[in-house]
Amino acid sequence: MAVDSTAEGAASSAARVSTDGGVPANADSQGDSGQADPPVDSIVGTADDGIVRELGHDDFDPVGTLVLVLIYMAILIGMWVFMYFVEFLGRGLTVVG
Amino acid sequence: MEIHAYEKLWLALALVLIVGFIGTITYGAAGAGIDMIDDKGGTVDPATLDQHPKFGDPGIERNGENSYDVYVVARQFVFEPGTTEPLRVPAGSTVTFHVTAADVIHGFEVVGTNANTMAIPGQVAEFTVEFGEPGEYGMLCNEYCGSGHHVMEGKIVVMEQEAFDSWYEQQQAQGEAEN
Amino acid sequence: MATESGGSEFVDTFPDEAAIIKASFLIAFVSLGIGAFFGLIQALHRTNVLRVIDSADYYTLLTGHGVLLAIVFTIFFLCGVFHWAVARSLDRPAESALFSWAWVGLMTTGTVLATVAILGGLVPNLGMSADVLFTFYAPLQAHPIFYIGLAMFIVGTWLAGADWFLSYRAWRQDHPDERIPLQTFMVLTTMIMWYISTLGVAVSVVFFLIPWSLGLIESVNPLLTRTLFWYFGHPIVYFWLMPAYLLWYTVLPKLAGGRLFSDPLARVVFLLFLLLSTPVGIHHQYLDPGIAEGFKFIAMTNTMFLLLPSLLTAFTVVASVEHGARQRGGEGYLRWLGALPWRDPAFTGMALAGAMFAAGGFSGMINAGMNINYLIHNTLWVPGHFHLTVGTAVALTMMAGSYWLVPQVTGTKLYSRPIGLLQVIMWFVGMVFMSNAMHRAGLAGIPRRTAEPQYQNFEFLTPIGSIFELRVQIALGGTLLFLSVVLFLFNILLTSLGEESDRPVDSYLPEPLSGPEGSPRILDNLAMWTGIAAVLVVLAYTLPLAGIIQNGGGLFGGGLPVPATVSAGFDLVLTTVTSAFNTLWGVVA
Numbered sequence: 001m002a003v004d005s006t007a008e009g010a011a012s013s014a015a016r017v018s019t020d021g022g023v024p025a026n027a028d029s030q031g032d033s034g035q036a037d038p039p040v041d042s043i044v045g046t047a048d049d050g051i052v053r054e055l056g057h058d059d060f061d062p063v064g065t066l067v068l069v070l071i072y073m074a075i076l077i078g079m080w081v082f083m084y085f086v087e088f089l090g091r092g093l094t095v096v097g
Numbered sequence: 098m099e100i101h102a103y104e105k106l107w108l109a110l111a112l113v114l115i116v117g118f119i120g121t122i123t124y125g126a127a128g129a130g131i132d133m134i135d136d137k138g139g140t141v142d143p144a145t146l147d148q149h150p151k152f153g154d155p156g157i158e159r160n161g162e163n164s165y166d167v168y169v170v171a172r173q174f175v176f177e178p179g180t181t182e183p184l185r186v187p188a189g190s191t192v193t194f195h196v197t198a199a200d201v202i203h204g205f206e207v208v209g210t211n212a213n214t215m216a217i218p219g220q221v222a223e224f225t226v227e228f229g230e231p232g233e234y235g236m237l238c239n240e241y242c243g244s245g246h247h248v249m250e251g252k253i254v255v256m257e258q259e260a261f262d263s264w265y266e267q268q269q270a271q272g273e274a275e276n
Numbered sequence: 277m278a279t280e281s282g283g284s285e286f287v288d289t290f291p292d293e294a295a296i297i298k299a300s301f302l303i304a305f306v307s308l309g310i311g312a313f314f315g316l317i318q319a320l321h322r323t324n325v326l327r328v329i330d331s332a333d334y335y336t337l338l339t340g341h342g343v344l345l346a347i348v349f350t351i352f353f354l355c356g357v358f359h360w361a362v363a364r365s366l367d368r369p370a371e372s373a374l375f376s377w378a379w380v381g382l383m384t385t386g387t388v389l390a391t392v393a394i395l396g397g398l399v400p401n402l403g404m405s406a407d408v409l410f411t412f413y414a415p416l417q418a419h420p421i422f423y424i425g426l427a428m429f430i431v432g433t434w435l436a437g438a439d440w441f442l443s444y445r446a447w448r449q450d451h452p453d454e455r456i457p458l459q460t461f462m463v464l465t466t467m468i469m470w471y472i473s474t475l476g477v478a479v480s481v482v483f484f485l486i487p488w489s490l491g492l493i494e495s496v497n498p499l500l501t502r503t504l505f506w507y508f509g510h511p512i513v514y515f516w517l518m519p520a521y522l523l524w525y526t527v528l529p530k531l532a533g534g535r536l537f538s539d540p541l542a543r544v545v546f547l548l549f550l551l552l553s554t555p556v557g558i559h560h561q562y563l564d565p566g567i568a569e570g571f572k573f574i575a576m577t578n579t580m581f582l583l584l585p586s587l588l589t590a591f592t593v594v595a596s597v598e599h600g601a602r603q604r605g606g607e608g609y610l611r612w613l614g615a616l617p618w619r620d621p622a623f624t625g626m627a628l629a630g631a632m633f634a635a636g637g638f639s640g641m642i643n644a645g646m647n648i649n650y651l652i653h654n655t656l657w658v659p660g661h662f663h664l665t666v667g668t669a670v671a672l673t674m675m676a677g678s679y680w681l682v683p684q685v686t687g688t689k690l691y692s693r694p695i696g697l698l699q700v701i702m703w704f705v706g707m708v709f710m711s712n713a714m715h716r717a718g719l720a721g722i723p724r725r726t727a728e729p730q731y732q733n734f735e736f737l738t739p740i741g742s743i744f745e746l747r748v749q750i751a752l753g754g755t756l757l758f759l760s761v762v763l764f765l766f767n768i769l770l771t772s773l774g775e776e777s778d779r780p781v782d783s784y785l786p787e788p789l790s791g792p793e794g795s796p797r798i799l800d801n802l803a804m805w806t807g808i809a810a811v812l813v814v815l816a817y818t819l820p821l822a823g824i825i826q827n828g829g830g831l832f833g834g835g836l837p838v839p840a841t842v843s844a845g846f847d848l849v850l851t852t853v854t855s856a857f858n859t860l861w862g863v864v865a
């Protein structure tokens with residue numbers, strides 16, 4: 001469902017009408033974009049006003065996520081090895097029996 | 098149910114990580130020989146600790162060449178021995194601790210080392226450590242045990258063998274005299 | 277936006293539910309304020325920076341801090357979030373508002389009783405105290421109303437769970453073939469885990485601690501009550517975490533401008549928590565005498581597998597956020613991070629909370645590592661760890677989530693977005709100071725739960741930096757954290773006093789990228805998962821408990837013996853299974 005949209009927010013409001021659990025779209029309220037709303041900055045949760053393209057399931061590969069979690073994994077392994085073999089096994093007085 | 102290829106990769110890596118952790122710990126137990134505190138120390142009746150053959154008069158006892166048993170009672174807010182007089186052990190010895198609590202739950206931590214156990218009324222924590230060079234260790238209670246918890250501390254003195262032996266004999270002689 | 281204006285806000289559609297949620301949040305936030313104030317005093321006292329109390333009173337405040345924050349704040353907030361999530365995702369009000377008020381009332385009464393007992397410890401000669409910390413290990417004894425308050429609180433949570441199950445049942449009658457909506461699925465699985473796990477603490481409190489504190493029985497078996505506590509004490513960790521996960525899975529993607537990456541995986545994650553949360557409690561008892569090493573090893577492996585759902589969550593949630601960033605024009609391998617709505621305190625708070633959870637996850641892996649536990653057990657490392665997890669991943673997510681949730685139940689706009697942003701950043705910075713210093717202090721051997729920084733017989737040593745520097749960091753971090761809570765409460769208070777707005781918040785939640793349709797229906801078979809979870813618990817706990825009762829002086833410690841018949845039964849089971857088990861363990865180790 002790749003909808004290309006030029007008008008800010010238009011795509012997302014379009015998506016809303018179709019999915020928002022039965023709340024009827026009120027044709028004469030607020031218009032179809034954020035313009036008539038209070039300044040966007042003052043409202044929490046309006047990130048989708050900044051949406052410039054609609055990415056469906058098949059257009060999206062979370063490559064950035066993969067990079068982040070791989071970095072995390074590397075840190076985990078490094079720290080684990082350090083903590084176990086240096087900090088822990090390197091200490092005097094260990095319970096051996 | 099479809100799962101994205103990257104997420105499958107991550108899932109596999111996560112499983113490898115988990116198995117790696119378990120492997121390291123198993124190596125620590127089987128390869129490096131680290132034993133856990135467990136149920137081998139048995140149980141005691143905390144109410145009659147005073148009459149217990151060992152915990153009635155806790156302290157160190159030789160049980161073989163270079164090998165000793167140490168009985169420690171933790172009670173609000175002292176270790177016996179350890180607090181009023183230091184717990185003395187000889188350098189280069191293997192020492193098996195038997196730690197129990199007389200009143201509430203305490204902790205027994207030799208500061209800056211891996212010797213660390215809970216002391217629970219009714220239970221005896223038994224564990225063995227090897228002491229090296231002469232020197233001193235601090236010990237403290239690391240489980241909240243009441244309003245004076247923060248003053249519950251003590252000292253372990255690792256002595257030269259000769260100094261220890263003469264101190265030990267003196268202790269024994271005193272013990273005999275008292276009986 | 278268009279569809280959200282006029283009449284469709286949560287507070288308009290579900291006024292009764294909004295009132296319940298507001299009440300729950302109110303109690304949560306009052307507890308947060310008091311608890312944070314105690315936290316400040318502790319941080320300054322135990323570092324010797326500023327002392328306004330006696331060291332003996334430190335433990336009274338620490339008990340208050342633990343109970344008010346880790347039990348009252350977190351769980352009341354959870355109740356608010358869950359009540360919201362069930363009404364919202366089933367799109368129906370609770371079956372009976374009166375019933376909802378009953379659990380709010382019962383939990384509140386319990387909280388007040390326990391708090392009175394705790395704070396009574398500050399009043400000399402009152403003869404009432406509960407300086408037992410939030411773990412209340414016997415034979416330390418609290419005033420009976422502490423335990424009674426606790427029991428009422430827990431029964432209150434059971435009723436709350438019943439409320440949500442009743443809603444679900446009614447919904448199911450109208451929608452026989454639909455998949456359970458994701459948020460409701462999360463609430464129900466979490467509550468099943470809670471029912472299973474609170475059984476332990478309920479038995480401990482009702483059968484042992486209350487009669488004992490009233491003088492009806494002579495003594496208790498300290499290892500038994502401790503084990504029953506931890507039977508519940510690990511799952512409570514996930515009870516704290518699940519509302520945060522619910523927000524991360526279902527709200528954070530929206531706040532980022534994206535959609536949840538995968539609904540089925542979210543379900544799998546919650547099921548894994550249901551199955552694995554309880555049979556791991558013994559990992560808090562690695563250094564306890566009286567529990568065989570084999571049981572500790574089992575608890576350790578289970579715990580390590582419990583990492584899996586959290587690692588999966590890391591991927592799914594970050595991917596959902598990345599989806600938002602990409603929709604907002606983000607590019608590159610990591611540059612997309614810049615395209616996220618960092619000016620939104622709800623988003624930024626949750627994102628920072630998640631980042632800290634990644635760090636807390638690491639120190640948790642060390643805690644979980646059975647033998648490496650010797651290194652850090654009961655040192656300051658442990659509070660360092662859980663201030664990252666419950667103290668930030670959960671608490672900061674709850675505060676950040678409030679910026680988005682509170683307007684939905686009050687119908688008023690957030691008073692100040694910049695103050696909100698400052699608040700979540702301040703929490704993050706404060707926690708970086710306090711938590712990293714606590715971790716390092718723990719490695720130096722400094723114990724947790726102590727009022728004094730110094731001992732007579734020895735000095736603590738740290739390889740890098742100095743102990744002085746660690747103390748300064750803890751005091752500074754604690755101060756920033758406290759100020760952050762003040763800002764939060766101020767912002768929320770002014771929000772609730774604000775004027776009603778047509779569009780207090782953008783409350784719309786988008787559908788997941790990958791919905792539940794393709795996932796096996798068996799995921800929604802709650803009865804089956806409950807059964808498996810119960811079996812795992814029985815497997816993990818029967819033998820250790822039998823051993824503790826059998827060897828540790830019976831059900832009631834030194835006082836009363838175990839009845840002969842029960843004893844013989846235990847004996848039989850124990851000897852056969854432990855011998856088999858020991859052989860097996862001998863092969864492994």
Ligand code: HEM
Pocket residue numbers: 311312313315316318319322338339341342345346349350409410411659663666667668671723724725726727753754755757758761
């Ligand atoms: C203003 C923010 C906070 C500050 C300054 C703070 C500070 C502290 C300090 C100094 C300790 C005592 C460590 C010790 O002596 O062992 C502590 C313990 C603790 N904190 Fe916090 N904390 C804060 C927020 C939180 C939050 C939000 C939670 C959970 C939701 C939390 C949960 C706990 C728990 C469970 C303990 C352990 C109590 C015990 O050992 O019995 N704290 N905190």
Ligand SMILES: [Cu+2]
Pocket residue numbers: 203204238239240241242243246247249
């Ligand atoms: Cu203590």
Ligand SMILES: [Cu+2]
Pocket residue numbers: 509510513557559560
């Ligand atoms: Cu745990």
